[in-house]
Amino acid sequence: MSRQDAFRTALVLAAVFTAPLTARAQGWIEPTPTPGRVAPPLAWNVSRIATSIRATVEGRVARIEVEEQFRNNGGGLAEGTYHYPLAGEAVFQSLSLWMGETEMRGELMDAGKARGIYEDIVRRRRDPALVTLAGHQLLRAQVFPIQPGETRKVVLRFTQILEKEGDALRGRYALGAEERGSARPDIRVTLREPSRFGRPFSPTHSVQVSGTDDSNVAITDAARGDVELFLPLRTTAAGMSVVTYAPGGEDGYFMLYVTPPDVNDTQRIGRDLTMVVDVSGSMSGPKLEQAKAAMLQVLGTLGARDRFRLISFSSGVRTFRDGYTAADASALESARNWTTALVADGGTNIEGALREALRRDGGRGDRDGNLDVLVFLTDGVPSVGETQPERLAALAAQASHGARVFTVGIGTDVNTYLLERMAQDGHGAADFVPPNGNVEQTVGNLARKLRAPALVDLRVVSSPARIVSMEPVRLPDLFAGQELVILGRYQGAGNGPLVIEGVRDGQSVRVSTPVEFAAREMDHEYVSTLWAARRIGALTRTMRLEGSTPERIEEIKALALRHGIVTEYTAYLVQEPVVASSGGVMPRDEEARRRVGQAPSGAPAVAAAPPARSQTGKAAFEAAQTSADYAGATNVSAARQVSVRAQDRVEQVGGSGSGAAQQKVVGSRRYEQRGTQWTDIGQRTQRIVSVEAFSTAYFALLTALPELRDAAGLGEDVLIAGRRVSIRIQRTGQATLAGSEVMQLAKDFRGA
Numbered sequence: 001m002s003r004q005d006a007f008r009t010a011l012v013l014a015a016v017f018t019a020p021l022t023a024r025a026q027g028w029i030e031p032t033p034t035p036g037r038v039a040p041p042l043a044w045n046v047s048r049i050a051t052s053i054r055a056t057v058e059g060r061v062a063r064i065e066v067e068e069q070f071r072n073n074g075g076g077l078a079e080g081t082y083h084y085p086l087a088g089e090a091v092f093q094s095l096s097l098w099m100g101e102t103e104m105r106g107e108l109m110d111a112g113k114a115r116g117i118y119e120d121i122v123r124r125r126r127d128p129a130l131v132t133l134a135g136h137q138l139l140r141a142q143v144f145p146i147q148p149g150e151t152r153k154v155v156l157r158f159t160q161i162l163e164k165e166g167d168a169l170r171g172r173y174a175l176g177a178e179e180r181g182s183a184r185p186d187i188r189v190t191l192r193e194p195s196r197f198g199r200p201f202s203p204t205h206s207v208q209v210s211g212t213d214d215s216n217v218a219i220t221d222a223a224r225g226d227v228e229l230f231l232p233l234r235t236t237a238a239g240m241s242v243v244t245y246a247p248g249g250e251d252g253y254f255m256l257y258v259t260p261p262d263v264n265d266t267q268r269i270g271r272d273l274t275m276v277v278d279v280s281g282s283m284s285g286p287k288l289e290q291a292k293a294a295m296l297q298v299l300g301t302l303g304a305r306d307r308f309r310l311i312s313f314s315s316g317v318r319t320f321r322d323g324y325t326a327a328d329a330s331a332l333e334s335a336r337n338w339t340t341a342l343v344a345d346g347g348t349n350i351e352g353a354l355r356e357a358l359r360r361d362g363g364r365g366d367r368d369g370n371l372d373v374l375v376f377l378t379d380g381v382p383s384v385g386e387t388q389p390e391r392l393a394a395l396a397a398q399a400s401h402g403a404r405v406f407t408v409g410i411g412t413d414v415n416t417y418l419l420e421r422m423a424q425d426g427h428g429a430a431d432f433v434p435p436n437g438n439v440e441q442t443v444g445n446l447a448r449k450l451r452a453p454a455l456v457d458l459r460v461v462s463s464p465a466r467i468v469s470m471e472p473v474r475l476p477d478l479f480a481g482q483e484l485v486i487l488g489r490y491q492g493a494g495n496g497p498l499v500i501e502g503v504r505d506g507q508s509v510r511v512s513t514p515v516e517f518a519a520r521e522m523d524h525e526y527v528s529t530l531w532a533a534r535r536i537g538a539l540t541r542t543m544r545l546e547g548s549t550p551e552r553i554e555e556i557k558a559l560a561l562r563h564g565i566v567t568e569y570t571a572y573l574v575q576e577p578v579v580a581s582s583g584g585v586m587p588r589d590e591e592a593r594r595r596v597g598q599a600p601s602g603a604p605a606v607a608a609a610p611p612a613r614s615q616t617g618k619a620a621f622e623a624a625q626t627s628a629d630y631a632g633a634t635n636v637s638a639a640r641q642v643s644v645r646a647q648d649r650v651e652q653v654g655g656s657g658s659g660a661a662q663q664k665v666v667g668s669r670r671y672e673q674r675g676t677q678w679t680d681i682g683q684r685t686q687r688i689v690s691v692e693a694f695s696t697a698y699f700a701l702l703t704a705l706p707e708l709r710d711a712a713g714l715g716e717d718v719l720i721a722g723r724r725v726s727i728r729i730q731r732t733g734q735a736t737l738a739g740s741e742v743m744q745l746a747k748d749f750r751g752a
Contacts, residue, residue, distance in 0.1 A: 045072065045073040045074035045078075046070055046071070046072050046073070046074070046078050046146060047070065047071060047073060048068055048069070048070050049069050049070065049071050049151065050067075050068065050069040050186075051066070051067070051068050051069075051185035051186065052066070052067040052068075052185070052186045053065075053066050053067075053173065053185055053186065053187045053188070054067075054188055054189075054190070055171070055173075055187075055188070055189045055190070056189075056190045056192060057162070057169075057171075057189060057190070057191050057192060057231065058192040058193065059193075060161055060162045060164070060169060061159055061160070061161060061162070062159065062160045062161075062162055062171055062189075063157070063159050064090075064157070064158055064159070064160060064173075065155060065156070065157050066084070066155070066156045066157075067153065067154070067155045068153070068154050068155075068156075069151055069152070069153050069154075070146070070151065070152050070153075070154070071149070071150070071151045071152075072146040072147060072148055072149065072150050072151075072152075073149075074148060075148055076148060077145045077146070077147060077148070078145065078146040078147075078148075079145055079146075082154055084156055090158045090159065090160045091158060091159045091160070092158050093157040093158050093159060094156075094157045095154065095155070095156050095157070096154070096155045096156075097152070097153070097154055098152065098153040098154075098155075162231070165230070165241045165242070165243065166239070166240050166241035166242055166257075166513045166514075166515065167232060167233050167235055167239030167240055167241055167259065167513060168230045168231055168232040168233060168239065168241040168257065168259070169197075169230070169231040169233065170228065170229070170230050170231075170241070170243075171228075171229050171231075172226050172227065172228050172229075173187065173226070173227045173229075174226045174227075175226065175227060184221075187218065187219035187227065188216065188217065188218050188219075189216075189217040189218075189219075189229065190215060190216060190217075191214075191215045191216075191217065191231070192215075194211070194213045194214050194215040195213070195234070196233060196234060197214075197231045197232060197233060197234060198231075198232035198233070198234055198239070198259045198260075198483075199214070199232070199259075199481060199482075199483060200214075200217045200229060200230065200231055200232075201229075201230045201232070201257065201483050201485075201634075202219065202227065202228055202229050202230070202635055203228055203230070203243070203255060203257075203485070203526055203527070203530060203634065203635050203636065204226060204227055204228045204526050204635055204636050204637065205219050205220070205221050205227055205635055205636075205637045206219070206220045206221050206635060206637055206638060207219060207220065207229070208220050217229070221637045226526075228524075228526070230257060232257075232259035232483070234262055235259075235261060235262075236261055236262065237261050237509070237511050238258055238259065238260055238261050238454065238455060238478060238500070238502075238509075238511045239258070239259040239261075239511075239513075240256065240257065240258050240259075240498065240500070240511060240512075240513040241256075241257045241513070242254055242255065242256050242257075242498060242513070242515040242516075242517075243255045243257075243524050243527055244490075244516070244517055244518050244521050244524065244527065245521055245522075245523070245524040245525055245526075245527040245528050246493075246517075246518050246519060246520050246521045247520075247522065247525075247528075247707065247750055248519075248520050248750040248751065249723050249750045249751025250723075250751065251468060251469075251489040251490060251491050252465070252489065252490045252491075252493075252517060252518065252519075252521070253487070253488070253489055253490075253527045253528045253531050254467075254487070254488050254489075254490055254517065254527065255485065255486070255487055255524075255527045255530065255531075256485075256486040256487075256488070256498070257483060257484070257485055257486075258458075258478060258483065258484040258485075258486070258500070259483055259484075260454040260455070260478050260479060260480045260481065260482065260484075261454055261480075262480075268303075268305070268452040268453060268454065268480060269305075269370065269371050269452075269453035269454070269456065269504060269505065270303075270305030270306055270307070270370040270371070271302075271305075271306045271307070271308075271370060271371050271372075271373050271450070271453065272306075272307050272308075272324055272370045272371070272372045272373070273298070273302070273306060273307070273308045273309070273373045273374075273375070273450075274308070274309040274310075274311065274357050274372075274373070274374045274375070274403075275295060275298055275308070275309070275310055275311070275374075275375045275377075276311045276312075276313065276353050276354075276356075276357050276374070276375065276376045276377065277291050277292075277295060277310075277311070277312050277313075277342070277377045278291075278312075278313060278314070278348060278353075278377060278378035278379055278380065278410075279291075279312045279313065279314050279342050279343065279344045279345075279346075280313075280314040280315075280344065280345070280346055280347055280348045280379075280380060280383075281314070281344055281345050281346055281347075282344075282348075282379055282380050282413070283344040283379055283410075284344035284345075285344075287379060287410060287411075287439060288342065288343075288344045290438065290439035290440040291377060291410075291439055291440075291443075292339050292340060292342055293440040294377070294439055294440045294442075294443030294444060294447070295310070295339045295443075296336060296339060296340075297440070297443065297444045297447050298375065298443065298447045299332055299335055299336060299339070300447075301447050301448070301450070301451045302327035302332065303327065303452075304327065304328075305370075306326075306327040306370075307324035307325060307326055307327060307370070308324065308325055308327055308335070309321075309323070309324055309325070309357070310335055310338065310339065311353060311356055311357055312342055313348075313349050313350070313352060313353035313356075314344070314345055314346030314347060314348065314349065315346035315347040315348075315349055315384050316346070316349060316352065317349060317352040317353055317356050319356060320334075320335055320338050346384075347383040347384040348378065348380045348381065348382055348383045348384060349382070349383075349384035349385050350378065350382040350385070350386075350392055350418070351382065351384075351385035351386035351392060351395070352384070352385055353376075354376075354392065354395055354396055355395070357374055357376070358374070358395075358396065358401075358403070371404065371453045371456055371477070372401075372402060372403040372404065373403065373404045373406070373450055374403045374404065374405045374406065374426065374428075375406050375407075375408070375443070375446065375447075375450075376405065376406070376407045376408070376419075376422065377407075377408040377410065377439075377443065378407075378408075378409065378410065378414060378419075379409070379410035379411050379413060379414060380411075380413045380414060381413060381414065381415045381616055382415070382418075388612070388613065389415045389417045389418040389421075389612040389613060389615070390417075390612045392418055393417070393418055393421035393422060393425070393612075396421075396422045396425065396426070397421075397422075397425040397426075403426060404426060404427050404428045404477065405422050405423055405425070405426020405427070405428040406423060406426075406428040406429055406430075406431070406446055406450070407419040407420075407422050407423045407428070407429075407430045407431070408430075408431045408432075408433065408439070408442060408443060408446070409430065409431070409432045409433065409621070409624075410433045410437075410439055411433070411434070411435050411621075412434075412435060412616075412617055412618045412620075412621040412622075413616060413617075414432070414616065414621065415612070415613070415615055415616045416430075416432070416544070416615045416616065416620045416621060416623070416624035417544065417545065417610075417612040417615040418612070419432075419624075420541055420544070420545060420624060420627075420628075421545055424541070424545070427474060427476075429476075429628070429632065430624070430628055431446065431628065432621060432624055432625040432628060434621075434625070448481070448482075449479055449482050450479060451479065451480070451481065452479055452480035452481065453477055453478075453479055453480075454478045454479060454480045454504070455477065455478040455502030455503065455504055455509060456477040456478075456502060456503050456504070457477070457502060457503045458475040458476070458477065458478060458484075458500055458501070458502045459475060459500065459501055459502075460475070460498070460499070460500055461499040461500060461501045461510065462497070462498070462499045463490070463494075463496075463498050463499075463515075463517070464494030464495055464496030464497070464498065464515065464516075464517055465490040465491065465492050465493055465494045465517035466490060466491045466492055467488055467489070467490050468488075468489050468490060468491055469488050469489040469531075469535075470486055470487070470488040471486070471487045471488065471531060471534035471535055471537075471538060471631070472486070472534070472538070472631070473538070475500075478502065483634070485530075485634045487527065487530050487531035487534050488531065489531065490517050492517070492519075493517050493518060493519035494516075494517050495514070495515070495516045495517075496514065496515070497512040497513065497514055497515070498512060498513055498514075498515045499511070499512040500512075522706060522707060525668050525707070526636045526668070528563065528668050529563055529565075529636050529639060529668040530633060530634075530635070530636060530639060532559045532562070532563035532565055532668070533563075533565055533630045533633045533639035533642070533643075534630065534631055534633060535555075535559060536556060536559050536560070536565050536567060536630050537626075537627045537628065537629070537630030537631030537632070537633070538627075538631055539552055539555060539556050539559075540556070540567055540623070540626070540627045540630075541624070541627040541628075541631065543556075544610060544615060544620075544623065544624070544627075561670075561681055561682040561684075562668075562669070562682050563668045563669070563670075564643070564663075564665045564668065564669050564670025564671075564681070565630075565639070565643050565670075566643045566644075566646040566647045567623075567626055567627075567630070567643075567646050622649055626642060626645070626646050629642040630642055640665060643665070647663075663681075664678070664714065666710045666711050666713075666714065669681075669682060669711070669720075669721075670682075671711070671714060671718070676715075676717050677717045677718070677719060677730075678711075678714040678715060678717065678718045678719070679718075679719045680711070680719055680720050680721035680726070682721045683719055683721040683726055684721065685721065685722060685723070685724060685725060685726045687724065687725045687726070687748075688719070688725070688726045688727070688728050689725055689726075689727055689728070689733075689734070689745060690727075690728045690729075690730055690732070690733030690734065691727060691728070691729055691730075691733045691734050691737075692730070692731065692732060692733040692734060692735045693712075693716040693729050693730060693731055693733075695733075695734075695735035695736070696735060696736050696737075697733075697734050697735055697736050697737040697742075698712075698729065700737055700739075700742045701727065701737070701742060701745065701746075704742050704743065704745070704746040705727075705745075705746050705749060705750075708720055708727065712729055716729065716730060716731050717729070717730045717731070718730075722748065722749035722750070722751070723748070723749065723750060723751025724748040724749070724751055725745060725748040725749055726749075727745070727749060
């Protein structure tokens, strides 16, 4: 390109003083008139058809390239302005426009001269761009023309310094609200030095890591909201990062992300692993073949420091060998042959299997420092020996002697009470595989997680702020290659070291990192959503195992309303304080006939736990699966998917207290459409202040309360719940507010 052509396609860099709107954080084109054009524009119909985001991380610098494609679906010439909100810490590099296959790039130059060139090119109907950088936050490119049916490509390049958060680098990319009909953006990150990092983690979206050196990271469900990505730095000790969210007027929220140290086979903790598999008649066919494949996967994870036991059960109980076997090559080959020869027949003797797995003379306890792990897999209810789930759970609890117990229930015929109780008492987790689900994949994921213990018996030793709640309450063990995500609440504020302690080979190991528990922190709202999902998962499981109390019911209702989370319990607890005795969902007329113990004057109902024996079948299975999915959620996207599935199940049986009203989750809140108004379902305050949409008061409030922006994007009639005052945005209302009034409204809204 000649120097003259470069000037003719110049870009202008100039500061403007208006704050950008960040409701859509991808680029978009909106119609703008062309200078000198008299005829009115035709109907506007330009849509974004693709967005590709590529980031390359080298050192602490991320080089980002955004490619977007727009199509003119209308019948006339489209004239528009391209907008792109740019993060404040980002440094703009370039923007390019394409006419077909021809790239037209610009350069920075004197604004006045460039504008004259721009107007001249517009008159000759060329394709220039005028870029305005608003406080390092808004790029604006005036684009002309886009012919009917034509696709225009825009490529933007910028760099960003990644923040250091504890022992990790953290980057953020703002997607904004999901647009109906738009393709999901394709987001991929390349790590130039992958050996510097542990496994990448996102608390907002699911990630997929690929490449022989784990250098490629893809965001697999990028539909909306800010994408947060943590790149843990490899350390010889465990690494920690802490992110807080403190809206004011309540306890703060925190996310503690722990990454394991690098450990080799000689450094990792050895395992005494017992795997118990159901081979009753109901397991015949694909289920047994998958179970055997899963057992072979588990055997493949054993190392020189490990010992193992294999137990199969139907009407009777069989063992591979008596007691534990060292995981040498010869023993493993024999174990594979034993596993391959398993056949399915007979009943389900869970009692016999448990007694064999947990017997004290099976070699248990003579290898101090080894982690005792039990994996128990079944697809049915006990039919031989002891059949009462409560007694079987008590037997497992009494005999476990510190073993970590992980249960896997296959299909809807399992007794969820037994599997959940065993896992809870055994400091493990319960997984539930739906009918026609992949048993091999579920057990394989569990085997990989348990492959290399790094630290066990973890606990928080000290913190600069008072921690008042954690989920999970008892910290899980830390395994190599697996991140540990802990969510909690804290009181007050403070700076200082956060210290956790664990055990390796019988020795205490302490790890600390400097953290700030902020008194006010409005970013990272996703932390509160994740904590609420974890808490609801734990509460609903406890209600099935131990029964309801007024406090548990009220806490579930409050969490459901505040954070827009749906479960089979909360779907109708939002409307009425009733607990279904079946442990699952029921139609509302049936629910009304089976209310339990409702107190006078509308006080919350209290119920005993659903009978353990009855906790089987489709409803119980789905309720247990929902609790497990919530309790194990590590990103907001996964928690929302669980909520959607729960809502669908509730609506299928008529259990939703919201009827057919349309609902949307925005941020961490759920809104319901009532007539033309979108109402925060957590609205309970008596005082409501109405503000005119798009008025001076409207923008002043969005500046003072940035947490309102996402909700304001729902439309021109939105009611947003606050703590001492709620705010209604509508077409009529206060158009102006004094600065002191805005400050007081913000204070009352937050309850500060």
